[in-house]
Amino acid sequence: MMPRADTLSTKVSRRNVVLIAAGLLILVGIVVVxxxxxxxxxxxxxxxxxxxxxxxxxxxxxxxxTYIQALWPIxxxxxxxxxxxxMGQIFYVIKDMGQTELKARVDDxxxxxxxxxxxxxxxxxxxxxxxxxxxYGAAVRLFHKSAVEVSKIFADGRExxxxxxxxxxQEASNTIREIGGRFWPDEFPPN
Amino acid sequence: xxxxxxxxxxxxxxxVAALGALVNxxxxxxxxNNDNDNNGxxxxxxxTLPQGFETHRELLHDAIRSDEAPDNSAWILESSRxxxxxxxxxxxxxxxxxxxxxPVNVGIIKGPDGKLGVYDTGWKxxxxxxxxxxxxxxxxxxxxxxAIGLHxxxxxxxxxxxxxxxxxxxxxxxxxxxxxxxxxxLKQIDFFxxxxxxxxxxxxxxxxxxxxxxxxxxxCGYPPxxxxxxxxxxxxxxxxxxxxxxxxxxxxxxHPAFRGHTYGSQLLQVNTPRxxxxxxxxxxxxxxxxxxxxxxxxxxxxxxxxxxAYEKCYVLTSRPGxxxxxxxxxxxEPLSYTASYPLTSTWWLIPGxxxxxxxxxxxxxGERSHVPNPPPRGACTPVIPPH
Numbered sequence: 001m002m003p004r005a006d007t008l009s010t011k012v013s014r015r016n017v018v019l020i021a022a023g024l025l026i027l028v029g030i031v032v033v034x035x036x037x038x039x040x041x042x043x044x045x046x047x048x049x050x051x052x053x054x055x056x057x058x059x060x061x062x063x064x065x066t067y068i069q070a071l072w073p074i075x076x077x078x079x080x081x082x083x084x085x086x087m088g089q090i091f092y093v094i095k096d097m098g099q100t101e102l103k104a105r106v107d108d109x110x111x112x113x114x115x116x117x118x119x120x121x122x123x124x125x126x127x128x129x130x131x132x133x134x135x136y137g138a139a140v141r142l143f144h145k146s147a148v149e150v151s152k153i154f155a156d157g158r159e160x161x162x163x164x165x166x167x168x169x170q171e172a173s174n175t176i177r178e179i180g181g182r183f184w185p186d187e188f189p190p191n
Numbered sequence: 192x193x194x195x196x197x198x199x200x201x202x203x204x205x206x207v208a209a210l211g212a213l214v215n216x217x218x219x220x221x222x223x224n225n226d227n228d229n230n231g232x233x234x235x236x237x238x239t240l241p242q243g244f245e246t247h248r249e250l251l252h253d254a255i256r257s258d259e260a261p262d263n264s265a266w267i268l269e270s271s272r273x274x275x276x277x278x279x280x281x282x283x284x285x286x287x288x289x290x291x292x293x294p295v296n297v298g299i300i301k302g303p304d305g306k307l308g309v310y311d312t313g314w315k316x317x318x319x320x321x322x323x324x325x326x327x328x329x330x331x332x333x334x335x336x337x338a339i340g341l342h343x344x345x346x347x348x349x350x351x352x353x354x355x356x357x358x359x360x361x362x363x364x365x366x367x368x369x370x371x372x373x374x375x376x377l378k379q380i381d382f383f384x385x386x387x388x389x390x391x392x393x394x395x396x397x398x399x400x401x402x403x404x405x406x407x408x409x410x411c412g413y414p415p416x417x418x419x420x421x422x423x424x425x426x427x428x429x430x431x432x433x434x435x436x437x438x439x440x441x442x443x444x445x446h447p448a449f450r451g452h453t454y455g456s457q458l459l460q461v462n463t464p465r466x467x468x469x470x471x472x473x474x475x476x477x478x479x480x481x482x483x484x485x486x487x488x489x490x491x492x493x494x495x496x497x498x499x500a501y502e503k504c505y506v507l508t509s510r511p512g513x514x515x516x517x518x519x520x521x522x523x524e525p526l527s528y529t530a531s532y533p534l535t536s537t538w539w540l541i542p543g544x545x546x547x548x549x550x551x552x553x554x555x556x557g558e559r560s561h562v563p564n565p566p567p568r569g570a571c572t573p574v575i576p577p578h
Binding site: 079082084087090093170172173174177178184187188 | 316318319380393412413414423
């Protein structure tokens with residue numbers, strides 16, 4: 001017996017409703033599973049640590065900005081000379097560099113540090129940065145002192161001078177890193 | 192006439208073929224300095240230094256031989272954690288979430304004699320770590336080690352995966368330890384330190400010369416402070432400058448991964464009860480990257496070399512019929528200290544460690560567990576130390 005047309009249409013529309021409902025259920029299921037997964041993975045990664053809140057940086061004044069900009073090229077030269085001298089000492093001690101080449105590096109560094117000291121004297125920091133300026137100047141003088149100590153090796157060949165110079169350069173490095181971190185926070189992002 | 196033309200063409204082609212056979216120059220090679228005589232037929236990739244290349248056979252030999260060496264115990268701890276790093280900046284092929292938190296992992300290895308070694312040292316530049324507000328959870332490494340029951344004065348050797356400051360920043364915390372660093376790493380720093388900035392504006396440099404300049408370039412990241420950490424060891428004759436593979440002792444072997452991240456990157460193979468572990472620093476920035484063959488931490492010098500370094504882990508840690516990536520130890524894997532990175536799933540918050548975490552990777556026979564019972568986990572609020 002053939003089904004009547006209205007019965008057929010009711011059956012079709014019922015089938016449609018069932019199909020749509022099933023489709024919706026599947027979609028809701030997917031969303032629920034996705035949300036649960038997301039929540040789980042976030043929980044796994046975050047490991048229940050709340051983020052620390054860093055103090056917000058007050059915006060720089062024009063005078064501060066000008067000073068920091070003027071300090072930048074000095075900082076770059078000091079930093080490069082300091083690392084060049086350190087690398088020179090490493091290669092010298094492991095016998096990959098001779099005295100002549102090391103001396104050239106140390107002489108360059110002495111010139112750079114001396115020039116930087118003069119350039120720093122010419123800068124006029126705003127009162128808010130006076131302390132950082134003084135600290136930076138002291139760090140450059142320490143680098144200079146360290147280079148002078150290193151240069152003594154050319155007179156007597158004793159490596160003790162390098163060891164005596166080391167803590168001076170290390171202290172100076174710490175200082176310019178701390179100041180650099182405040183003035184140029186993007187200078188050394190994570191590698 | 193046609194037939195004669197065909198014969199002439201065929202004869203000409205035959206002559207060319209014969210000539211080609213006579214003056215056969217072999218397959219095209221980008222590197223004609225490729226001495227493969229002792230490589231068991233495995234070719235050294237182009238532009239790869241001989242001392243930076245190890246064949247599968249050599250690596251398998253190291254794996255098999257180390258299996259018979261005494262077992263070591265191993266842990267990792269996080270020096271700090273970068274918070275909210277854009278995921279695609281870390282892994283361009285991923286980005287399931289917009290940001291991820293990346294630990295800075297340090298490996299600690301305890302030998303059969305009770306002496307310790309560390310792979311990478313983390314860092315301590317607090318202004319940078321905190322003033323940028325990208326990090327949390329830092330604590331001094333000696334304090335962290337003591338808190339998990341390992342004595343920092345027992346550290347006899349340090350291997351740095353590379354010389355960047357978030358990995359080589361606490362070398363001086365172990366004054367008696369011998370430092371192992373690759374010569375290629377030192378040469379790279381020196382070369383790019385002296386690289387002229389005429390045309391690149393300082394973007395190609397070992398130290399920065401322009402705010403934001405070399406920031407995300409591979410050769411950047413060597414401030415004076417970190418280089419001095421290495422210099423301190425050299426001056427005190429506590430540094431071994433190695434050139435390629437180097438065996439520290441049986442079952443503890445340095446493998447070169449040149450240009451896998453930096454020019455002088457190095458891996459560390461360690462024999463343990465769970466097989467060979469391979470610590471990879473930033474060459475193995477992401478364990479998921481190794482598992483899925485995705486690049487990670489896109490500052491590496493050469494993506495091919497990173498993949499070849501991934502393969503080294505597979506060779507050193509797999510067994511016949513069981514290709515495995517499970518024992519590759521990653522420096523910045525976001526899944527570290529979760530069950531999703533099974534090697535690190537036994538983890539706990541370091542007591543007094545400012546929310547930093549430690550994980551016990553494996554214990555040699557006789558070594559007691561360092562995990563508190565129950566392991567402290569749960570909520571934790573890190574603080575920013577005064578600086």
